[in-house]
Amino acid sequence: MNQEVFAKKRDYLLLLPSLIPLLLLFVYPLLKGFVMTFQQPETAGLTLANYVEFFTNSNYYDTIWRTLYLVVPASIIELFIAFGITYFIREKMRGGGIIAGLTIFPLTLGSIIVDMAVIAFFKPTGWFNTTLINMGLIDEPFTLVYNYAGAFIALVILGTAFIASNLVGMMGTIDPNLERAARTLGASRWVTFKRVFWPLIRSNVLTVFALNLIMQIGVYSTAVIVGNPASETRTFVVVAFEEAMRNFNYNMANTVAIVMGITQLLVLSIVFAIRKRGYIGSASTFK
Amino acid sequence: MKAEKSFPELEKEDGQTVQGNINRKPLRNSRKGLFLQKGYKTSSWALILLFLTIVLGMTIAVVLSAFGEEWYGTFLPQGYTIEWFIKAWQAYEVGEYFKITMGIVLTATVISLVLSIPTVYILARRDFPFKQALISFFQLPFTLPDLLYAIPVASIFYSIGLAETIPGLIIVNLIVGIPFSVFILLPYMESLDPRLEYAATSLGATKFKLFQRIVLPQVVPGITASAINIFIRMFNTFTIILLISGPKTQTLNVMVFSVLQGSGSQPPAMLNSLALTLMIPLLFFSFLSLWVSSFTQRRLGK
Amino acid sequence: MSQAVKKKNSTTILDSTRVEIRNLTKQFGSTTAVHNASLDIENGEFMTLLGPSGCGKTTILSMILGTLQPTSGEITFNGQPINKIDMSRRDIGMVFQNYALFPHMTVAQNIAFGLDMRKVSKSEKKKRVEEAIEMVQLNDLGNRFIKDLSGGQQQRVALARAIVIRPRVLLLDEPLSNLDAKLRKEMRTQLKKLHDELGITTIYVTHDQEEALSLSTKVTVMSNGIIQQIGTPKEIFGKPKNYFVANFIGYGNFLRGKLIDEQDGQFIFEADKDSVRLVVNHDKQHQVGDEVILTIKPEMLEIITDPKIGMNTLSGKITVSDYIGSATGYEVETKEGRTFKVNVLGLNPYAMGEEVRLYLDPAKLLIIDEE
Amino acid sequence: MSQAVKKKNSTTILDSTRVEIRNLTKQFGSTTAVHNASLDIENGEFMTLLGPSGCGKTTILSMILGTLQPTSGEITFNGQPINKIDMSRRDIGMVFQNYALFPHMTVAQNIAFGLDMRKVSKSEKKKRVEEAIEMVQLNDLGNRFIKDLSGGQQQRVALARAIVIRPRVLLLDEPLSNLDAKLRKEMRTQLKKLHDELGITTIYVTHDQEEALSLSTKVTVMSNGIIQQIGTPKEIFGKPKNYFVANFIGYGNFLRGKLIDEQDGQFIFEADKDSVRLVVNHDKQHQVGDEVILTIKPEMLEIITDPKIGMNTLSGKITVSDYIGSATGYEVETKEGRTFKVNVLGLNPYAMGEEVRLYLDPAKLLIIDEE
Amino acid sequence: ACGGGAEESGGSDDPTTLTIYSVAGGDEYYNDIVIPMFEEETGGKYNVEYGRGTPQEIINKIKTQGDNGTIDVVITGLDGLPLGINDGLWEQLLPEYSEEVHADEWNEIGSAYKESFDGYGAPVTTGSGGPILVYNKDKIDNPPTTYAELKDWISENPGKFTYPAVPSSGPARGFFFGLAQSLGEDFNDPQSLDETWTYLEDIGETIDNYPTKTSDSFDLLYEGAVDIIPHTPFWFANLVATDTVPPNIGAVALEDTKQIIDSHFYVMLKDLPDDRKAAALEFLEFATSKEVQSQGYAVGFLPANGEASPELLEEEYVETYNHYQEGVMPEFKDGETIYVPEDNWVLFPNLEATNESYSLWEQNIQAK
Ligand SMILES: Nc1ncnc2c1ncn2[C@@H]1O[C@H](COP(=O)(O)OP(=O)(O)OP(=O)(O)O)[C@@H](O)[C@H]1O
């Protein structure tokens, strides 16, 4: 059928209900916060000193790599796990609902409880290590908490749950007839996936992936509770909070936050640039 | 196949010429395919089992740490008690906070959804200049740490008298809820088939009816995902809520955190129990929304 | 239009709508899907759009419906430009070529949708939905979801959904294409009845000539986005204006040539290729000297045995014989090397290779132009 | 099957597939879509499935394709149960009733998809895709995305995608329903050519009798999930087995009654309702005393003026006259109160209300059973 | 119920809302004992709202509230007090309100604060912030009792000692400052703590990671992953009193250092409206009285009011206290009275030094 998008000016009014609260509540504070990054505590006048400090002091700029080093691999793994699970149970399968529910479940625990749970489960005397030791697989327990590994595990659990919570619904929007058509044309399951399923769901997956990634860039409690916030998991927000809460240097805290925001925007624009090159739209059979 | 039996010696050349150079696979499953298929199934199950074991193990471990008695180094606690849980519940009036929290966050969730859905619709359906920039703008509030804007927001709220009031807390939650919901719903909305909307409009549906009868029912999965996620996010919002909440108009999360941060000599089991009370609203809401969604979906025949 | 006259009269609210299309053009990038089309559809008219696949029929309907914006030109409803009328207020019932049924609703809900929008009372709604379901013979399927229906059943839901609202304009885009012949005929009867009763202005796209003929008050033939001929069914099928129209609606035999003479109110035609001469009845548009095309339908050609008739006959041999249900289609190759298509009712009266004589009745031969 | 014999032979690699369906039943909840159907489709056969909308045709194709699991019964390919063969290895080309084209690929990519899966060389692929595009007359549209095509164009892409792989089984679910008559005829010719050349086992669903007749080597008529008759096109159209088949394929006139006598190799038939007596040619399946139905196609009934013919004639009056393109359909009401449908080639030779006589040729009357 | 205190305090019939925030924890004393007593005492005149937070958060909150402030009294530790002084948030209590806060009754430690904090806060409790060692009696018969012995023990039992992260754990702080104290270094000048860092680096070789929270270090000890952790005497006693310590866990004091005093203070917000100020002062007067302060014994809060004693405990807390003091190490008991021995204490370092120490610890120790 023929259709095309033609906009009536009036339609854009629909943007307002959500824009107005944000403009009212958010923009002014944000600008204020932004201006603060060009100021020093207790002095007037605008300066770039905070940014100079950020990009010359390894204590600050290292947070970029540390954050990305923690979050990017974790996000990719989360995507794989969440996609793998939801794709596998996508067709009506007995127990599929339960598997989906359990995968998403950690999301409902919230990050603090997940952090506590990771510690309880993975600590040297936790079930994970004791089981491995009892099975004779290892002699010494793995150190999986209060370090990179701990934060990584907690992130993976939460991120997987988040991505899965979205993928479950998205997979349902792909018309199974298209996959069937591909299969009958001789495509193996893998090729059907690669050539039909993936291109159709790709843009949605990328959006969720980006969302998850930028959320995890803002990781705080996990980095502090299960990670080692002094070194390996010294992420943006850890430093920002430290500046604000311990050093009372809001200017620097906001600078860190702005750099973090820019990093997130960069990540987002990369993902969206990739996304734009693929198919975006309905995946129903185009009759 | 009579012919085939009479001229078996001719087979190869003939088969090829007729079919051109097409690669004919035999009408039979390839070993490789079967193997891969099996491998895929096995590894998927392995992945699922591994992940779920960890999730379940973690959860049980942390729950036992709150309900277990004297769990030191043994595989299971010596005994179980809900005494600490009850103590924590009573000492901190968890029930009160629970009610307030549900009121605030539920309302904010619903309002966020209501306000963001029209926006998402336009973002998904229309192309306009700076659309990408607008999307990025929507993304700012939940990516930037709330530290960055919490203090100015709180001063505004105090100066206009909205601070420490329930409506104020609801409104401030929208900063978290709207952008997040926009982002989650966007891909769902983009996957809708626009042709159905034309059909509906031509049948006389106004914009409102179109939303109500055609768009919304089809994005129920997206709305559910969005509702759960923004609920959880709002529930976990800390800094800004702490700044504008009063001692009694606080979310459960903020109260529990303050307790945990300031904790001195209270028994750890009680603190664990207190932390676990946070699960209740989240679980409650998740089940609620999954139930609502499956109910509506069933009614909508998915 | 007879229907238009039958209509009840009212001043402000018209029961149906007069659709006027003025110089309508639609381009998709570099493709021109509709080119400068002008078309008047009186109220109560049943207009059929005919044309080959991809000629722009759906595009025209989409512009009337409002899902496409014309590149240029104007469409008016009762004189009012439609872009001034909100899409939801145009009161159009449309059967989309792809149905566009709501997957999240049952058959009954789909059909009731338009009524809901019109705030029809509950009992009235129930009654009308039931009627519609019955009319398209989907009894017992009211509570099914769309995906649980067969293709033809879906198409019927789409039809029911469009007509149940008794709109002022009905746009039907091949609404019966997935139905079997018998059902199609029944639906056709229902549509005709409905149209006669309510006088809904209808624009109908079909590939089925029988449908076009039995339903329409007017037919428009298009090709490549350009309107070729507009007329009553009899005009179109009896007097196609040019080669395209004739060919499209099934005139299978064409002879290019010249009218070289006039005799007893009849032209003498001489074919270019082989100088075959034929006598053909006079018509008003042509005169001696015109370069024309003679055409005749396969079923108008006669295979004769009577040796007495000599004029306008050609001898030949049957080369193809094809039983097509109610008739047999033959191809006859004449001595001059031309092939004629001839349809004869019934099963196989002639054998392959049989020598026959073709009679081209001067009254049944038609003179048309190339363009 | 002629095609089957034509086929080239091979031992391991079969050029086409023999499809056997044994006691196939498919239930959707409480609906039985296919009921205990058994059907053999030899390799190289062109089998057409005919039946009213919703009778289970698509369901059968889906089960052969493997997208639906039979409730009971078995389908084998060359004797091998298909559930043992992976879907991607069955080598089936299918045109889905809803096309199922890939929205994220261009026309050429859609068509090439199956070839990619077969690892056809690049140049060969290009050639074959171009051929296919040409065959379905979509030249210049190779780079379009599916949503930018008209309905008929989409359908042709679906067809091209299915045949370009030259599969061993072709399942075509109303592949031409959205095309105009001329194009449909051309596609038909192409399909026939392809089938004759490659001998692909084909199962074809159509509502168009002409298609069924001109393409198929066998026709299966279904109703409500039950197979009513299997036979060659001539058998089906010339000798429908029962009332359902006859009615479905267009026998419009039925007389219920009894064979009361036999005379000169002819039966005497007496109608139940009005004791009209008719003479009808003998057939082997029936004998005097049988309760039967006499039927005759509208185009086999003759309106006669010759007053000499008295036997098997009925007088009546023309009540309906409907020009349907190549013929005019009349309804004649006899004095006994029966209505007969009669088709006469050409335009309107008789006027409404005219008194006519109908001649029911004993050789053209058919004796069938109720069930 | 949702309005701020300011608006509601006007009416004479409605109880005045008194908003108290604790940024030092201690709910079991303030929220469970003091406030109910106060409400009972004043017979419904006041409606006390009690909130919690970290010092930084509440100070930010007070600042954001600006003129619309709702908070009247804050209970703070050694971090929040100077922070608020720097930001000019607290009302100076001494000498103007010394009567109300019973300044003349303050004990030795409390009096010491008069000088260091200019009389901005009224001390509530002046307990010990450690250090002591808690150990597993099953594994260790003779626990180390000095830092030197501890180091030797650690080198003999690598991996069996750990302490939580200094910035996020009180006992770890006590351990850290106690170490500097024992090595004779000045913890008010973190840059000079060379030997302290060397010591910590050395034992750090054997420590895989530093738990974030104190309770996590407990778990490690209880489960046998480690055998010794540092702690503070009265907190530990509290755990013993609540029966959450396994019987095989014991505690010893470290003899070669002094107890680092950790205290809580009441502060009153600056420039309160008169009615609220009156209310706040009434509360302060009540809460610093020896009667109320004595109730602190019940939960191991050593009163800053020198005249407080276990004898003044209310009936209902006597039992609690008796049970509690059984778990206190003999070093911290004077007969039936718990205390920090005279001359065996030093005040906590000042705020700047503390924060700098945190950062240095993270850089020098935790990040390694
Ligand atoms: N998923 C389903 N659940 C219930 N009933 C179904 C389902 N799919 C098909 N049916 C029913 O099964 C019957 C056969 O359907 P099928 O699609 O095979 O019909 P068809 O012969 O292809 O008809 P058409 O010519 O209209 O396409 C129909 O009555 C249909 O309503």
Ligand SMILES: Nc1ncnc2c1ncn2[C@@H]1O[C@H](COP(=O)(O)OP(=O)(O)OP(=O)(O)O)[C@@H](O)[C@H]1O
């Ligand atoms: N979005 C588009 N972009 C480019 N070309 C388009 C688009 N939509 C339609 N077309 C082209 O416009 C022409 C007219 O399309 P339309 O759908 O009106 O054809 P139609 O007459 O309905 O054909 P059919 O009988 O096959 O449905 C076709 O050639 C088609 O390819």
Ligand SMILES: [Mg+2]
């Ligand atoms: Mg069309």
Ligand SMILES: [Mg+2]
């Ligand atoms: Mg079908």
